[in-house]
Amino acid sequence: MKLVLATRADAERVNTLRVDAYKTATGSVLRDFDFLLWNSVDDRACVLCLENSEGKFVASLRCIWVNELAELEDLCDAKIASPPPFPTLYQDKLTTLVDYRLQRLSMIFRIFVMQAAIESDIQSFSFTINETASRVPLLQNLGYQFTPADLSHRQEDNAFNNSVGVLIGSLHHKHFPTALEEAIKSQVYPLEEVQLGASLATDTHELIRKAWA
Numbered sequence: 001m002k003l004v005l006a007t008r009a010d011a012e013r014v015n016t017l018r019v020d021a022y023k024t025a026t027g028s029v030l031r032d033f034d035f036l037l038w039n040s041v042d043d044r045a046c047v048l049c050l051e052n053s054e055g056k057f058v059a060s061l062r063c064i065w066v067n068e069l070a071e072l073e074d075l076c077d078a079k080i081a082s083p084p085p086f087p088t089l090y091q092d093k094l095t096t097l098v099d100y101r102l103q104r105l106s107m108i109f110r111i112f113v114m115q116a117a118i119e120s121d122i123q124s125f126s127f128t129i130n131e132t133a134s135r136v137p138l139l140q141n142l143g144y145q146f147t148p149a150d151l152s153h154r155q156e157d158n159a160f161n162n163s164v165g166v167l168i169g170s171l172h173h174k175h176f177p178t179a180l181e182e183a184i185k186s187q188v189y190p191l192e193e194v195q196l197g198a199s200l201a202t203d204t205h206e207l208i209r210k211a212w213a
Contacts, residue, residue, distance in 0.1 A: 004197030
């Protein structure tokens with residue numbers, strides 16, 4: 001497996017992955033897939049993808065540097081009563097193809113991001129997650145905190161809606177080292193088998209910090 005930093009040149013592969021993964025996701029109601037397609041937010045974000053030996057993207061995570069609450073609420077389309085410390089690294093569009101979902105590939109992204117952010121100015125990680133998601137207990141063990149998201153403003157005909165309750169997850173910077181240690185211990189897919197793509201292998205921390213800033 002290879003971890004790569006996607007660009008607009010990879011948009012078609014990213015789009016295909018997102019649509020295929022969301023089609024089999026639970027706890028969601030989809031009316032169209034346009035919101036999944038590569039857009040201007042992706043252009044300024046850090047879009048990490050895992051590529052298999054055949055050159056196919058099988059998992060992906062988008063990370064966005066966010067400085068204020070209004071932007072965070074806009075990105076996650078939810079009202080947040082207890083916001084995380086800013087700047088926060090908002091993580092969304094987490095997707096894994098159904099045949100790969102038992103390998104905890106999402107934890108590879110989390111480990112990589114923690115390693116890159118641990119000495120940065122990022123004060124927290126944040127994301128939304130369905131309250132019924134099986135990985136919630138695992139993330140709680142890593143130190144993530146969860147509060148209910150307010151979705152009352154959403155319209156029923158939105159392109160995307162959740163059919164179950166949604167949580168706002170966050171991890172404070174002070175917990176990054178401990179969370180990283182526990183994440184490595186809990187990882188299923190062997191980390192030594194993950195190669196870094198050319199764009200990430202040169203100077204990972206500096207490159208990622210520039211991409212987020």
